[in-house]
Each structure stands twice: as structure tokens, then as C-alpha cells.
Amino acid sequence: MKPFLRDFIPTSYEDIPDATAFEAGYLVTKNAGWRNIRPVIDNTKCVGCLNCYLYCPDGVIFREGSKINIDYDFCKGCGICSKICKPGAIKMEAEK
Amino acid sequence: MAKKFLSGNEAFAYGVRLARPQVISAYPITPQTIVVEKLSEFVEDGSLNAEFIHVESEHSALSCAIGASSVGARAFTATSSQGLLYMAECLPYAAGGRFPIVMMNANRSTALPWNIYGDQRDSLSQLDSGWIQAYAGNAQEALDLALMSFYIAEHSEVSTPFMANLDGFVLTHTYEVVDVPTQEQADAFLPGYETENKLDLQNPRNLAFSAGPDTNTFFKYKEHLGILNASEIIDKAEERFAEIFGRRYSGLTESYQTEDAEYILITLGSISGLVREAVDKLRAEGKSAGLLRLRYLRPFPNEEIANAVKNAKALAVLEKDISFGNEGTVYTNVNSALQKAGIELPTSNYIGGLGGKNISFEEIINIFDELEKQRSTVKFLGIGGEANGD
Numbered sequence: 119m120k121p122f123l124r125d126f127i128p129t130s131y132e133d134i135p136d137a138t139a140f141e142a143g144y145l146v147t148k149n150a151g152w153r154n155i156r157p158v159i160d161n162t163k164c165v166g167c168l169n170c171y172l173y174c175p176d177g178v179i180f181r182e183g184s185k186i187n188i189d190y191d192f193c194k195g196c197g198i199c200s201k202i203c204k205p206g207a208i209k210m211e212a213e214k
Numbered sequence: 215m216a217k218k219f220l221s222g223n224e225a226f227a228y229g230v231r232l233a234r235p236q237v238i239s240a241y242p243i244t245p246q247t248i249v250v251e252k253l254s255e256f257v258e259d260g261s262l263n264a265e266f267i268h269v270e271s272e273h274s275a276l277s278c279a280i281g282a283s284s285v286g287a288r289a290f291t292a293t294s295s296q297g298l299l300y301m302a303e304c305l306p307y308a309a310g311g312r313f314p315i316v317m318m319n320a321n322r323s324t325a326l327p328w329n330i331y332g333d334q335r336d337s338l339s340q341l342d343s344g345w346i347q348a349y350a351g352n353a354q355e356a357l358d359l360a361l362m363s364f365y366i367a368e369h370s371e372v373s374t375p376f377m378a379n380l381d382g383f384v385l386t387h388t389y390e391v392v393d394v395p396t397q398e399q400a401d402a403f404l405p406g407y408e409t410e411n412k413l414d415l416q417n418p419r420n421l422a423f424s425a426g427p428d429t430n431t432f433f434k435y436k437e438h439l440g441i442l443n444a445s446e447i448i449d450k451a452e453e454r455f456a457e458i459f460g461r462r463y464s465g466l467t468e469s470y471q472t473e474d475a476e477y478i479l480i481t482l483g484s485i486s487g488l489v490r491e492a493v494d495k496l497r498a499e500g501k502s503a504g505l506l507r508l509r510y511l512r513p514f515p516n517e518e519i520a521n522a523v524k525n526a527k528a529l530a531v532l533e534k535d536i537s538f539g540n541e542g543t544v545y546t547n548v549n550s551a552l553q554k555a556g557i558e559l560p561t562s563n564y565i566g567g568l569g570g571k572n573i574s575f576e577e578i579i580n581i582f583d584e585l586e587k588q589r590s591t592v593k594f595l596g597i598g599g600e601a602n603g604d
Contacts, residue, residue: 121420134432136440137312137373137411138425142418147426 120180121145123191145192153195155210161185163207170199170208215399215459220392222385225353226292226318226378227252228392229360231262232400235316236287239267239278244330245382246294246320253290272297276304276317283313284421286412288364291315294382295322295336302340308375309344310437311422312411314367315375317345318360321483321534322382323569331570332382333534334483338511338543344437346376346444347511349482351468353390356380358461361400365451368407371443381534383570385484395459403458445513466515468507471497472522475504477585480519480548481532482508485566485573489532492578503582514547520555528560528585532578534567541592566595 121143128134128146164186171179171186178189179199188199200208220228227249230238238257240250256262265282269275275291282289293301298319308315319337323329337347346367350356359378367376380386413421425433449465456462468486471493472478479489486507496503506522508515523529531545540546545563552559564581566573577595 128429128432131432131435134429134436136436138310138423138433139312139411139419139421140423142420144420 120177120189122189123148148191150190150192150194153193154213155195155197156190156193156213157188157195157197157199157208158211159186159188160207160209163205165205165207167204169202169204173198173202215393215395217391218394219389220353220357220394221248221387221389222350222353222356222380223248223320223387224252225357225390225392226360226380227256228394229357230290230316230318231256232395232397233290233316233361233364233404234262234288235264235290235364237265237267237279237282237289238291239269239275239282239289240291241269241272241275241293241297243272243294243297245322245332245386246292246297246318248386249292249318249320272300273304276301276308276315279315279317280304280308280311280313283308283315284311284411284413286407286409286414288368288407289313289315290317292318292320294320295324298336298340299324302343305340305343305345307422310433312373312437312440313375314364314373314407316360316363316367317375317377319377319379320382320386321379327569329569330382332384333568333570334379334381335535335568337377337379338533338535340377341511341543344374344441345512346372346374346441347379348376348509349379349511350385351484351486351507351509353385353388353392354461355463356385357392357394358455358459358463361395361404362451362455364407365404365454366444366447368409369447372440372447373409373411374437374440374444379483381484393461399458403454441513448510463509465518466508466510466513467518467522468509469522470505470507472504472506472526474502474525476502476527477582478504478506478523478526478529479532479578479581480506480508480529480544482511482544483534485532485534488573488575489578492575492582495579496582501582508544511544511547514551516551516554519548519551520557523552523559524555524557526559528562530562530564530581530585532564532566532573532581536565536568545592560590562590563592564595565593571596
């Protein structure tokens with residue numbers, strides 16, 4: 119399971135763990151602010167090979183049922199998934 | 215207990231063996247090498263069941279110890295001088311991650327000029343890295359410190375890495391008769407390392423993460439509290455140690471004839487043995503001299519210093535260190551302790567022993583003589599003229 123954003127955001131001294139250690143997969147802040155192009159998947163062209171998932175340096179690509187999806191809270195817009203996609207199912211689009 | 219004739223390095227290695235570390239990662243550097251050489255022999259002959267990892271650099275030595283600690287292993291490393299500086303990036307990593315690694319540092323000069331002999335510039339330059347810093351006075355204390363360091367560092371209220379410093383050559387390479395406790399005694403003193411701050415398949419955790427501007431201060435504050443808590447845990451460890459081993463230590467500082475002393479010399483490390491003799495000579499002549507040895511610099515003994523010197527007329531700090539462009543770092547810290555306690559006292563700073571230069575008995579007597587004149591100054595021992603503050 120990939121880490122995802124949770125509701126609980128630590129804000130006080132009591133919320134903070136004693137060491138830099140916490141339950142795995144617990145993300146507290148989005149990290150995608152510098153993305154200026156975004157990958158968009160055309161699931162009609164996607165063959166589900168998951169090469170994009172293997173190559174994604176940030177681990178933001180995941181399977182949802184039979185479809186492949188991208189977690190835009192953490193995608194940095196590097197475009198590697200688009201380059202690696204043989205069927206050409208991922209296109210980079212400008213962020214508006 | 216068995217009495218053995220050991221060097222400071224060997225004594226420390228015996229102490230580490232008694233603590234049963236699970237991982238030892240190290241890279242040799244003079245004058246530390248013998249510690250890890252000895253430990254590798256212990257692993258080889260089967261008297262220590264540890265993973266001994268001979269890494270390719272000091273940066274890797276500490277990184278490796280951090281990795282070991284992050285799976286809950288008791289980890290040890292040792293270094294000196296340039297090696298410690300090469301580790302510098304990893305020091306706050308270990309401290310901020312709250313990994314209670316124990317490291318022995320053989321105090322040695324830092325280049326340039328190149329020099330392999332002892333002074334305290336290496337560890338004092340890393341005073342802000344978040345590590346507990348202790349300074350041993352003799353080989354027996356080195357062994358005892360090795361054993362106590364794991365207890366203190368790993369205590370759940372501390373969880374802070376521990377740097378045990380031994381003066382290069384003067385302490386690391388000189389031989390003394392040392393009481394080596396039995397393994398049974400050591401096991402009764404030191405429990406195994408238990409922590410939740412580790413990678414665990416049954417209870418997956420995310421370790422060593424980022425914390426942005428909104429939460430970073432909380433983590434740093436907790437790190438600060440951990441090292442402050444060490445004061446109390448050091449007392450607890452020494453109490454427990456005395457019960458089991460019959461040797462008693464005195465916490466963050468060690469006082470010698472300070473109670474009624476008018477003139478007090480504050481120092482750290484093995485030079486305090488010679489200062490004690492100078493105090494004895496001066497006392498025999500009817501002069502009111504005293505010695506305060508700082509056993510720990512982090513946590514800093516603010517109250518202990520204030521209590522020890524509150525009736526004195528003047529004090530001097532003798533240290534093997536200079537913070538270029540200012541004064542000795544220990545001196546800065548001592549003056550801060552006095553200021554916080556509202557004590558107004560003439561203080562002097564003597565910089566000596568740099569690059570292994572001998573500090574003589576006469577020089578120590580001279581410091582006490584000069585203290586009676588109550589001048590406040592920063593002086594380098596052993597060089598005349600303007601640089602000497604005259």
C-alpha cells in the first residue's frame with residue numbers, strides 16, 4: 119500500500135513523536151507545489167504493464183481496481199512515466 | 215573482578231565488550247585504532263558476539279552505526295580528530311534521530327598543521343551536534359564510562375548518542391592497573407536495548423523523516439530535553455554502578471578541595487591528575503587552591519559549577535582548545551554558567567596542550583599564582599610576549 123495523506127496533522131508538542139519515527143505510511147503534508155506539468159493517464163490506451171509505477175521516482179502511481187491512477191498530492195511532474203509508457207497512454211499537460 | 219594492566223584504549227574496549235554491543239562499525243585512526251583492534255580480536259576469539267564491520271571511512275562508520283541502531287541494535291563506533299570531523303554530517307543525524315549510539319573519541323589535534331597528538335579541539339568543535347559529551351580522567355574511568363554510556367544513552371528518557379572522550383596518547387596509550395568487572399556484574403548493571411524507535415516488520419514505522427518549519431522546533435526542543443534529562447540519568451546510572459561495582463562517581467563534575475578554595479582551576483580530561491598534585495602542593499604551603507574537573511560538557515554542569523565556585527575569589531579554565539577569534543569554548547560555557555547564577559568573579563582562560571604540547575607542573579602552579587593577581591585574560595601557555603596577554 120502506498121503512503122497517503124491523513125486527516126491528523128500534528129500541531130502541538132503532545133502530537134509530536136519523541137524521535138523521528140511514526141507509524142509507517144503516514145503523510146502529513148502535500149508535496150507537489152513546484153509541479154508545472156502534470157501526467158494524465160488515458161486508461162483506454164493503458165495496457166496495465168505498470169512500467170510507470172516501477173520508474174516513478176516518487177512512488178505516486180497506483181492501481182485502483184482495473185485502472186491506473188496518480189496521486190497528485192505528491193507527483194512532482196518529472197514526466198518519466200510519460201517517457202517510459204510504450205503505448206503512449208500518459209501525456210504531460212500544463213498546470214493551469 | 216580481575217585486575218589487569220591496561221592502556222586507556224584497552225580499558226575502554228574491555229568496557230565495550232562487557233556492554234555486549236551487537237554491531238561495531240569502525241575505521242582506524244591514531245590514537246583510537248587500538249580500541250577497535252582490540253574489539254575485533256574479541257569478536258575473532260568468540261568472547262564478543264557482535265557484527266564487526268570494517269567500513270571504508272568514518273562517514274560510513276557512523277552511518278552504519280545509525281543503520282544498526284535503526285533496527286534496534288546496540289551499536290558502537292570509535293574515532294578521533296579528522297575522523298570525527300569526517301563524521302560531522304552524521305553526528306546530528308544520530309542525535310536528531312534519537313539513536314543512542316556510543317562512540318569513543320580519542321581527543322586529537324585537528325589539521326593544519328598536521329599533528330597526531332592530543333588536544334580537545336576535535337570534540338569541542340562538535341559540542342553543538344546534539345551528543346552527550348563525557349571526558350574520562352583515567353583508564354579505570356574510561357572502562358566504567360564505556361559501560362555506563364550505554365545505560366545513559368539508551369535510557370528511554372534520554373535516547374541520545376554518547377561521545378566518550380579520552381585524551382589522545384596521554385590517556386589512550388598509557389597503562390594503569392584497571393579493575394575489569396565480571397560479565398555477570400556487567401549484565402546485572404546493563405539491560406538489553408529496548409526501543410520502539412526502530413524498523414520492525416510487525417509494526418512498520420517510518421524513520422528519519424522530514425519536519426517542516428511548522429513542526430521542526432518541537433523535534434529540536436525534545437532533543438534538547440533528552441540531553442538535559444541525561445543529568446538525572448547519569449546520577450541514576452552512577453548510583454546503580456556503585457551498588458554493583460563498588461566504585462562511585464560524582465556526576466557531571468568532580469570537585470577536589472573546592473569547598474573552601476579561594477582559587478579554583480577548572481579543567482577536563484587527564485590533565486586533572488597533575489592539577490590535583492599541584493593543589494596538594496599549594497595546600498601544603500598554606501594556599502587555598504582547588505580543582506573542579508568537568509566530567510561532562512553536554513549536558514553542561516551549570517549548577518555544579520556555580521555551587522563549586524560561589525565562595526572563590528577567582529577561577530581559571532585550562533583547556534586544550536581555542537575557538538579562533540574568541541577564547542576557549544569551555545571558558546565561554548563556564549562564564550555563561552556564572553552569569554546565569556549571578557556570580558561575579560574574575561575568570562581567566564589558559565589555552566594549553568595544543569597539538570600534544572606538554573603542560574608542566576610548574577605551569578599549573580603559575581596559573582594559581584597568577585590567579586591571586588585576579589586578572590581576567592586569555593593566555594596561551596608556553597609562548598611569551600604579546601600572545602601571552604602580558
